[in-house]
Amino acid sequence: MTSETGFDVDKYDRFPTTEPRPEGELEQLEQAWCGPRSPWEWITATNNNIIGVYYVGAAMLFFVLAGVLALLMRTQLALPMTGFLPQDTYNQIFTMHGTVMMFLFAVPAVEALGVLLLPQMLGARDLPFPRLGAYAFWAYLIGGLAFFCSLFFGLAPDGGWFMYPPLTSMTYSPGINADFWLLGIGFIEISAIAGAIEIIVGVLKTRAPSMTLDKLPVFAWAMLIFASMIIIAFPSIILATLLLELERALGWPFFDPLKGGDPMLWQHLFWFFGHPEVYIIFLPAAGAMSTIIPAMARTPLVGHPLVVMAMLATGFISFGVWAHHMFTTGMPQISINYFSAASMAVSVPAGVQVFAWIATIAAGRMRFSTPGLFAVGGMVIFVMGGLTGVMVAMVPFDWQAHDSYFIVAHLHYVLIGGMVFPLFAAIYYWLPMSSARPLSERWGKWIFWLMFAGHNLAFMPMHLTGLMGMPRRVYTYLPGRGWDLPNFISTIGAFMFGLAVLLWVIDMIRNFRPFGPREAGNIHDGPGLEWLPSGFYSVRSIPVVKSLYPLWDQKWLAGDVAAGRYFLPGAARGERQTLVTSPLNAEPQYVLRIPRPSGWHLFGAVFTAGFFLILTIQAYAAAVISGVLAIYCIMRWCWFLDAPHARKTTEIGAGIRVPNYVSGPSSHGWWAMVIVLIVGGMVCLLAGFSYVFLWSRRPDLWEAPPPISSLLVSVGLLAVAGVCALAAPRAVRMARDGAVSAATGLLVLASAGVIAASIVEGRAWWTTGLRPEVSSQGASVYALLSWAGTFAAIGGLMGLYVLLRRLFGRLASERPSTVDLISLFLAFTAAQSIGVMLLVRLFPGSGI
Amino acid sequence: MTGGLLIWAVHFIGVYLISSAADVWSSSEAASARWIGLAFSMGCLLADIAMAVWLSRGRREVFGPEAWERRVGLTGVLVAAIGVLWQTAPMAF
Ligand code: HEM
Numbered sequence: 001m002t003s004e005t006g007f008d009v010d011k012y013d014r015f016p017t018t019e020p021r022p023e024g025e026l027e028q029l030e031q032a033w034c035g036p037r038s039p040w041e042w043i044t045a046t047n048n049n050i051i052g053v054y055y056v057g058a059a060m061l062f063f064v065l066a067g068v069l070a071l072l073m074r075t076q077l078a079l080p081m082t083g084f085l086p087q088d089t090y091n092q093i094f095t096m097h098g099t100v101m102m103f104l105f106a107v108p109a110v111e112a113l114g115v116l117l118l119p120q121m122l123g124a125r126d127l128p129f130p131r132l133g134a135y136a137f138w139a140y141l142i143g144g145l146a147f148f149c150s151l152f153f154g155l156a157p158d159g160g161w162f163m164y165p166p167l168t169s170m171t172y173s174p175g176i177n178a179d180f181w182l183l184g185i186g187f188i189e190i191s192a193i194a195g196a197i198e199i200i201v202g203v204l205k206t207r208a209p210s211m212t213l214d215k216l217p218v219f220a221w222a223m224l225i226f227a228s229m230i231i232i233a234f235p236s237i238i239l240a241t242l243l244l245e246l247e248r249a250l251g252w253p254f255f256d257p258l259k260g261g262d263p264m265l266w267q268h269l270f271w272f273f274g275h276p277e278v279y280i281i282f283l284p285a286a287g288a289m290s291t292i293i294p295a296m297a298r299t300p301l302v303g304h305p306l307v308v309m310a311m312l313a314t315g316f317i318s319f320g321v322w323a324h325h326m327f328t329t330g331m332p333q334i335s336i337n338y339f340s341a342a343s344m345a346v347s348v349p350a351g352v353q354v355f356a357w358i359a360t361i362a363a364g365r366m367r368f369s370t371p372g373l374f375a376v377g378g379m380v381i382f383v384m385g386g387l388t389g390v391m392v393a394m395v396p397f398d399w400q401a402h403d404s405y406f407i408v409a410h411l412h413y414v415l416i417g418g419m420v421f422p423l424f425a426a427i428y429y430w431l432p433m434s435s436a437r438p439l440s441e442r443w444g445k446w447i448f449w450l451m452f453a454g455h456n457l458a459f460m461p462m463h464l465t466g467l468m469g470m471p472r473r474v475y476t477y478l479p480g481r482g483w484d485l486p487n488f489i490s491t492i493g494a495f496m497f498g499l500a501v502l503l504w505v506i507d508m509i510r511n512f513r514p515f516g517p518r519e520a521g522n523i524h525d526g527p528g529l530e531w532l533p534s535g536f537y538s539v540r541s542i543p544v545v546k547s548l549y550p551l552w553d554q555k556w557l558a559g560d561v562a563a564g565r566y567f568l569p570g571a572a573r574g575e576r577q578t579l580v581t582s583p584l585n586a587e588p589q590y591v592l593r594i595p596r597p598s599g600w601h602l603f604g605a606v607f608t609a610g611f612f613l614i615l616t617i618q619a620y621a622a623a624v625i626s627g628v629l630a631i632y633c634i635m636r637w638c639w640f641l642d643a644p645h646a647r648k649t650t651e652i653g654a655g656i657r658v659p660n661y662v663s664g665p666s667s668h669g670w671w672a673m674v675i676v677l678i679v680g681g682m683v684c685l686l687a688g689f690s691y692v693f694l695w696s697r698r699p700d701l702w703e704a705p706p707p708i709s710s711l712l713v714s715v716g717l718l719a720v721a722g723v724c725a726l727a728a729p730r731a732v733r734m735a736r737d738g739a740v741s742a743a744t745g746l747l748v749l750a751s752a753g754v755i756a757a758s759i760v761e762g763r764a765w766w767t768t769g770l771r772p773e774v775s776s777q778g779a780s781v782y783a784l785l786s787w788a789g790t791f792a793a794i795g796g797l798m799g800l801y802v803l804l805r806r807l808f809g810r811l812a813s814e815r816p817s818t819v820d821l822i823s824l825f826l827a828f829t830a831a832q833s834i835g836v837m838l839l840v841r842l843f844p845g846s847g848i
Numbered sequence: 849m850t851g852g853l854l855i856w857a858v859h860f861i862g863v864y865l866i867s868s869a870a871d872v873w874s875s876s877e878a879a880s881a882r883w884i885g886l887a888f889s890m891g892c893l894l895a896d897i898a899m900a901v902w903l904s905r906g907r908r909e910v911f912g913p914e915a916w917e918r919r920v921g922l923t924g925v926l927v928a929a930i931g932v933l934w935q936t937a938p939m940a941f
Contacts, residue, residue, distance in 0.1 A: 002914075213849075214916035305916055309923045316853040317931065320860035334867045334881075337938030342860055345931045585913065696872045 007587035012544045014654035016565035025570040032571035033537035044597045046130035052116025058141050059109035066100035078491035080479040090475035091158035098161030104144045110284035111195045114223040120530035123208030123542045125578035128668045131601040136194035138605035147184035157181035165255040165263045179616045186241035187612040189234045196227035201671045204583040211545040211586045222287020225315040233276040235682035240269035252772045252779035260698040260776030271322035279318040285422035292429045295526045296372040297364025303356040310349035343393035370444030371429035377452045378421025385413025406466025412459045432520035436513035443507045450500035457493025461486035527552040533562045541566035567653045590659045591650045600637035642818045663817045673821045677828045694776040701775045705841045710764035714757040721753025722830035728823040732816045743819045744806040750826040751799025754792040781840045788833040795829045798822045849917045851899045852925030859892040859932045889936040896929045
């Protein structure tokens with residue numbers, strides 16, 4: 001195997017080490033990673049073992065809340081013409097049920113599973129940005145609870161989980177209900193993106209040495225693809241919610257056909273996010289299935305490379321099928337045909353995975369304890385949902401079934417089989433890892449059968465009611481249409497499902513002992529690193545991984561790891577540390593110092609949530625104050641990053657030393673910044689698509705841009721800013737006095753340049769007389785400029801931040817990371833602004 | 849490793865863009881649009897074949913991470929080729 005970083009892989013043969021470990025090493029490790037000791041420390045905790053449990057708990061709370069809403073709906077629909085729920089309330093309830101299930105339960109639940117399990121699975125001490133993970137969790141919890149509470153004030157959104165305009169425009173939804181959805185969901189997606197960054201960098205950079213891609217656990221593969229998909233797909237919903245909110249609050253007509261807008265733009269943006277969302281939910285669950293089934297069948301996964309390829313293929317193709325939700329909107333026939341073909345092609349990778357699971361079950365000796373039952377039950381339900389999926393991928397059939405209960409049945413089969421059952425399998429399988437007692441096996445079997453039967457009773461009849469013509473989203477129906485009996489059966493099934501969930505909650509309360517002195521242990525004989533003996537510090541020492549199933553194939557691994565015979569067996573200088581490795585071959589690169597908990601990420605989350613929520617009720621001054629406080633807290637949190645190290649290197653075991661600090665593309669911070677910029681770039685790209693799309697709808701409304709002279713000024717400023725930004729990392733590395741000041745000066749100059757260019761360009765457009773509320777051109781031009789302007793403003797804050805660090809002596813030539821990252825951001829901002837300006841000036845015609 | 853799948857992604861986004869652009873200027877059903885789409889698809893298919901040849905050349909280890917990555921890459925190319933062919937069908941009929 002060729003080395004990726006120059007690390008001599010023969011050094012792995014020195015492990016496990018044989019000499020005795022120094023006295024007090026374990027105690028020092030425990031001391032460094034000690035758990036919280038006061039209520040405040042429990043709240044500000046950042047350790048993934050704690051945040052992961054909170055996260056999973058919060059997601060399950062939202063599952064239960066949305067489930068209660070489902071039961072209310074089913075009670076209303078049990079018989080024809082019942083008056084249990086008024087029409088308005090029903091509209092709010094189905095919207096909240098769908099929204100909470102999709103945005104507050106399904107995505108966060110799998111993300112939570114990743115935060116909880118990944119470090120242990122990868123042999124890391126923690127994820128690389130624990131405070132970012134904790135920030136994402138608190139933002140999600142506070143934002144989610146506030147969003148849910150809107151229901152109690154009659155302010156909940158009521159336009160369905162995909163919020164199509166014109167129904168959600170100011171004309172037809174005049175209250176603030178829709179704003180709750182737009183701002184609430186936009187915000188929660190930001191927190192999902194924060195989690196995704198953590199997961200991508202975690203999987204690529206904090207794996208146990210020698211855990212090459214072929215030895216990467218399938219669940220980690222799934223989480224990597226899941227998080228990458230979030231990075232590509234979620235910008236679309238962030239942009240869509242921004243545009244609709246701009247239309248509602250300020251009258252910018254993106255979706256209003258009278259002024260050149262088009263509601264189809266919403267559908268494109270929503271489904272470019274919404275369809276991958278289904279796979280975003282499904283992939284980690286499939287990864288869990290591909291982990292649980294081999295463990296329960298006691299045999300390796302059949303076709304492991306094929307399964308990984310299938311997951312990758314699912315990730316790619318899921319972006320090519322968004323318009324299959326729009327077959328009935330009058331798109332060109334040939335486009336419909338492409339999307340129909342792509343939709344059918346999706347079943348190929350999904351089929352590969354299902355066949356691999358079946359083959360694994362056949363090849364091994366499957367144990368049908370509760371996790372095994374949930375895994376197999378989920379597979380059966382998912383395959384049934386997949387079959388109706390192929391049916392609705394056929395356009396003529398979809399024209400008939402669209403917006404009927406057939407679709408409600410299909411989506412629940414896919415989501416419950418593809419995500420809820422695997423999630424329960426995962427909870428039953430991995431719970432002994434975080435609890436001193438596993439859940440009851442007897443109760444588990446009852447719960448499974450109740451859920452399985454309840455699901456089929458609830459949703460199977462919905463295929464029939466749909467084919468008999470019952471539309472979705474109706475709060476009642478007339479008797480005598482043949483819909484009464486299937487609806488009644490559906491309601492009975494839904495309550496059986498509800499009973500199963502209730503029993504599970506009771507069993508959790510009876511048995512769950514989180515953060516206890518010991519864990520229940522590897523009761524399933526699982527083969528992954530997560531089953532190594534562990535504490536808050538994860539593993540005692542980080543092993544060399546030689547197999548995809550290390551605990552099955554490396555006989556003495558658990559004992560050697562617990563005895564500290566592998567990498568990083570202690571906590572040098574009492575610091576929390578983990579090993580950073582290279583992305584492909586996982587070769588040791590450097591030791592990452594993990595920050596200790598502090599309150600800033602928590603305050604940051606509270607004020608960020610406050611900003612968005614207060615904006616909803618249109619108290620603008622208070623929202624701005626909350627926003628400023630959020631920025632202050634986030635800057636304080638960053639202030640202590642990039643601090644000096646007492647030593648340059650650390651001995652990580654067997655005489656191997658690695659640096660304590662690296663910068664540039666090898667560092668985890670660089671990767672995170674690049675991912676953030678990809679998110680920003682995606683929003684900008686989609687905004688550019690929206691601009692061209694709106695032009696293609698009404699080219700006659702497009703006016704000439706401002707004269708080219710101002711463009712030359714702004715592009716010139718941006719070019720200078722870009723050059724300054726790119727020169728800063730070189731300047732800071734110069735081995736002479738004044739290097740740090742030179743780099744600071746260049747960055748400040750760059751940030752001033754991007755701000756000045758934004759002002760010049762904004763003024764140029766303003767003087768043409770084009771206003772954002774007048775036409776779709778105005779709206780889309782100012783939206784694009786505002787996006788570029790927001791980046792410029794953040795660049796300005798960064799300029800200020802770097803200046804302050806210089807003044808307080810927190811910048812140094814030997815620690816260039818801060819300069820590198822800010823330079824990356826500013827160079828990107830300059831390039832993005834140039835792209836935006838050239839687009840709006842030169843397309844469709846130049847203003848020369 | 850993901851080369852084949854990337855070609856697939858380029859193909860489905862490309863054919864969608866070609867038909868949308870054709871719809872703005874004349875009609876997505878126009879023969880010229882279909883020919884451009886067909887030519888583009890053939891290009892993608894050729895790129896797929898080239899990728900397969902490139903992945904299969906050179907040393908032939910059976911074990912180890914590089915062999916594994918190549919195996920994943922080759923099956924990805926195969927699935928992508930099926931996808932490209934399948935999505936080209938609407939253009940031909
Ligand atoms: C036993 C559990 C569940 C029951 C009884 C249930 C029931 C329902 C019903 C009756 C509707 C249709 C409302 C209407 O069109 O009038 C609905 C819609 C929906 N459900 Fe569920 N559901 C359950 C679980 C789930 C889960 C686990 C998810 C997602 C992970 C989910 C996601 C949705 C979505 C997205 C909609 C569409 C909402 C809309 O039309 O805007 N449901 N559910």
